[in-house]
Amino acid sequence: MKRGELLGSLEHIILLALVRLDGNAYGMIVRREIEERTGRNLSIGAVYATLERLEAKGYVSSFTGEPTPERGGRAKRLFRVEAAGKRALQISNQTIRSMAAGLKGRWGTI
Amino acid sequence: MRRCSPPTFACWLLESLLPDPYREAALGDLIEEYALRIESTSRFTASRWFWSQACRSLPPTVWSLLRSRDCLISISIAIGVYIFMGTLKFAADWMISKLVAPDQSTHVVLAPIVFLTTTVIGGCVAARIRRGATIFLALMITITVAILIDVKVCSIPVPWWYQFGFLTLGPLTVIIPPTLFGRLKQQGTVT
Numbered sequence: 519m520k521r522g523e524l525l526g527s528l529e530h531i532i533l534l535a536l537v538r539l540d541g542n543a544y545g546m547i548v549r550r551e552i553e554e555r556t557g558r559n560l561s562i563g564a565v566y567a568t569l570e571r572l573e574a575k576g577y578v579s580s581f582t583g584e585p586t587p588e589r590g591g592r593a594k595r596l597f598r599v600e601a602a603g604k605r606a607l608q609i610s611n612q613t614i615r616s617m618a619a620g621l622k623g624r625w626g627t628i
Numbered sequence: 629m630r631r632c633s634p635p636t637f638a639c640w641l642l643e644s645l646l647p648d649p650y651r652e653a654a655l656g657d658l659i660e661e662y663a664l665r666i667e668s669t670s671r672f673t674a675s676r677w678f679w680s681q682a683c684r685s686l687p688p689t690v691w692s693l694l695r696s697r698d699c700l701i702s703i704s705i706a707i708g709v710y711i712f713m714g715t716l717k718f719a720a721d722w723m724i725s726k727l728v729a730p731d732q733s734t735h736v737v738l739a740p741i742v743f744l745t746t747t748v749i750g751g752c753v754a755a756r757i758r759r760g761a762t763i764f765l766a767l768m769i770t771i772t773v774a775i776l777i778d779v780k781v782c783s784i785p786v787p788w789w790y791q792f793g794f795l796t797l798g799p800l801t802v803i804i805p806p807t808l809f810g811r812l813k814q815q816g817t818v819t
Contacts, residue, residue: 545650546657562657563685566650567692585656588663592656 525610577603638682644803706764713750747801755806766799
């Protein structure tokens with residue numbers, strides 16, 4: 519991760535969902551996890567477009583699962599967070615924590 | 629378990645427009661979730677959800693396609709096919725005018741046939757070279773038809789649905805037939 523390059527909000531949320539799901543993450547599960555935890559109803563296109571971007575940056579890797587009949591014979595694409603992705607998450611979380619430090623009393627005014 | 633199949637046209641749309649790397653996985657995910665939803669809700673609600681997912685998936689997909697490096701190649705292919713289609717349509721119009729020598733009203737009947745045949749051929753050629761190029765080709769055809777309607781290229785009065793047909797069927801015949809042929813070919817290989 520280049521110095522100063524922060525994760526976008528969707529990238530951040532999706533990376534966190536992948537860490538939560540721990541190796542068993544594919545598009546639909548990621549989408550549902552985010553919807554259950556945040557109430558944000560993402561489209562599957564937005565999830566995959568973000569995952570593609572994260573993979574291009576080297577933050578996640580993917581592998582193809584077995585095709586199943588309940589998926590119309592289509593294979594799953596499972597995602598895993600790579601070391602670079604975990605580092606990016608740490609930097610992003612740290613940055614947000616640093617910026618939010620000491621503002622607890624002012625939330626009402628921001 | 630109830631037998632369920634998601635809305636066919638929405639599936640076609642996604643199959644045609646989603647980019648190669650995640651087309652199969654995304655469609656499989658939607659079909660899987662649709663099957664789960666149809667168990668807990670009505671077929672109508674599940675179909676509505678599927679349609680909303682399909683429609684809402686298109687803007688991020690197109691945006692990510694525009695941001696990718698492949699975008700320029702796809703646009704170049706679309707322009708090339710567009711020129712090829714223009715030449716094909718011009719040749720067909722010229723041949724019809726020489727052989728049949730139609731009057732304006734016959735031309736109104738023949739024009740959609742020539743136009744739609746050309747768009748089907750163009751769509752198949754573009755998809756054969758690069759699947760992503762069909763989106764740009766469909767967009768270029770929509771813009772062209774909209775401009776031609778605006779400048780009132782047809783000298784005799786035609787009903788609104790005639791022009792609307794060109795505007796909607798033009799892009800659809802670029803996108804749908806390659807997917808349909810691809811699916812039929814796939815079924816043929818399986819059997």
